[in-house]
Amino acid sequence: MSEHPSKEIVGTYGKELHGKKIVLCISASVAAYKAVDLSRLLMRHGADVHTVMSKSSKILLTPDLMKWATGNEVVDELTWKLEHIQLADYGKSDLIIYYPCTGNTLSKIANGIDDTPVTSIASVALGSKIPIMIAPAMHEAMYDNPVLKENIEKLKGLVEFIEPNITEGKAKVADPEFVLNKVLAKFQHNSKLREKNVLITAGATIEYIDPIRVVTNPASGKLGAAIAEEALRLDANVTVIYGQGSAVIPNVKVIRVKTSDEMMDAVVNELKSKNYDIAIMTAAVSDYKPVSPSSGKIDTKGNEQITVTLQTTSKIIDQVKKINTNTFLIAFKADYNVSNEQLVQAAYAKMKECHADFIVANDVGREGSQMGSDTLEVFMISKDKRIIHLPLQNKRDVARRLFEEVLIYF
Structure with missing residues (x-):
């Protein structure tokens, strides 16, 4: 029989997990x-995924759905075939992930209780030394239970915990993208970004005309989000200063701002409080702001026309090298309906002006590269005048290529 059609997606985002067999253990959480x-x-990203489910989890998620998702048979009961040995004995798999892991399953693992397919996997894997990741999911009060905390402490050093998101009275399981990045980092021990501090600005800023009207631009923050995700995948410590935008930022430290002044303050504070190895300034900061914004709403009655006088905003990027000359600075230059030669020349001039080490230039007037799009055509230019042209492609791919080029200098 030919390979299951679901496996056609294997490796479509990358080959980092090629040849890796990952066992995904699911317990009875609503997540x-x-x-x-x-x-x-x-x-x-290249992995071969095999699912193991507890009996109770099948009430919430059917084995057939996981068969479709992975293209592999699902283990939901142990038989004469010794499925737990086949999957978790010495050298049988590369990683075991408990996602989501209930407090019940976690405590059973910690105390050597072996009465479900998922706990049997742990019993074998702890002996065979196959790495285990556990992503807890439960109500916050359960997560704060001192007995559970004791069981977590008991397992530390034996397994790696992926902390839940504490919100709405719940200890919600970490997002799939966050877990993916943890897995990728585990198998990329030679990452040049491991434990390096990366600061990213993303999105648009707004400048108030009055309390409810603003000057802004349609930047989405999608490129900044893609770069943050890639930096996280490479095991960097990532901080994102995020203005306005539609992009979802991955599980990293995010500082929200609105105006260019707020972004300036946030950038300066971060650079002074921590030694950042790389600063990536993707944010579309407003170039102008009203000189005298109104403190109250401007009434349209009697004001059919108004005059708003604008002044230039301060250049945030100019502060980076003033604060830390050792921070590797990556600038961005957006232009509109210019030739390739003009775009590269303008970008190189900006790079010298702000003392950047690398710059990414794009023309937002080109089809597919407009602000808010999911794709981008860019020119990457280094201080030593290397020019790399990337034709129109997904912003995630642009982010990957950016780090490939930048990490040459580390």
Whole structure:
């Protein structure tokens, strides 16, 4: 029989997990549905994913759905075939992930209780020394239970915990993308970005005309989000200063701002408080702001026409090298309907002006590269005048290529 069609996605996002066999253990949390997305993400990066489910989890997620998601048979009961040995004995798999992991399953693992397919996998894997990741999911009060905390402490050093997101009275399981990045980092021990501090600005800023009217631009923050995700995948410590935008930022430290002045303050504070190895300034900061914004709403009655006088905003990027000359500075230059030669020349001039080490230039007037799009055509230019042209492609791919080029200098 030919390969299951679901496996056609294997390696479509990258080959980092090629040849890796990952066992995905699902326990009975309402977050079990997220295991579908995680399995597919792992596969898209090259992994072969095998699912093991507890009996109770099948009430929330069907084995057939996981068979479809992974293209592999699902283990939901142990038989004479010794499925737990086949998957978790010495050298049988490369990684075991418990996603999501209930407090019940976690405590059973910590105390050597072996009464479900998922706990049997742990019993074998802890002996065979296959790496284990556990992503807890439960109510916050359960997560704060001192007995559970004791069980977590008992397992530390034996397994790697992926901390939940504490919100709305819940300890919600980490997002699939965050878990993916943890997995990728585990298998990329030679990452040049490991433990380096990376500061990213993203999105647009707004400048108030009055309390409810603003001057802004349609930047989405999607490129900044893609770069943050890639930096996280490479195991960097990432901070994002995020203005306005539609992009979802991955599980990193995010500082929200609105105006260019707020972004300036946030950037300066971060650069002074921490030694950042790389600063990536993707934000579309407003070039102008009203000289005298109104403190109250401007009434349209009697004001059919108004005059708003604008002044230039301060250049945030100029502060980076003033604060830390050792920070590797990556600038961005957006232009509109210019030739390739003009775009590169303008970008190189900006790079010298702000003392950047690398710059990415794009023309937002070109089809597919407009602000807010998912794709981008760019020119990457280094201080030593290397010019790399990337034709129109997904912003995620642009982010990957950016780090490939930049890490040459590390």
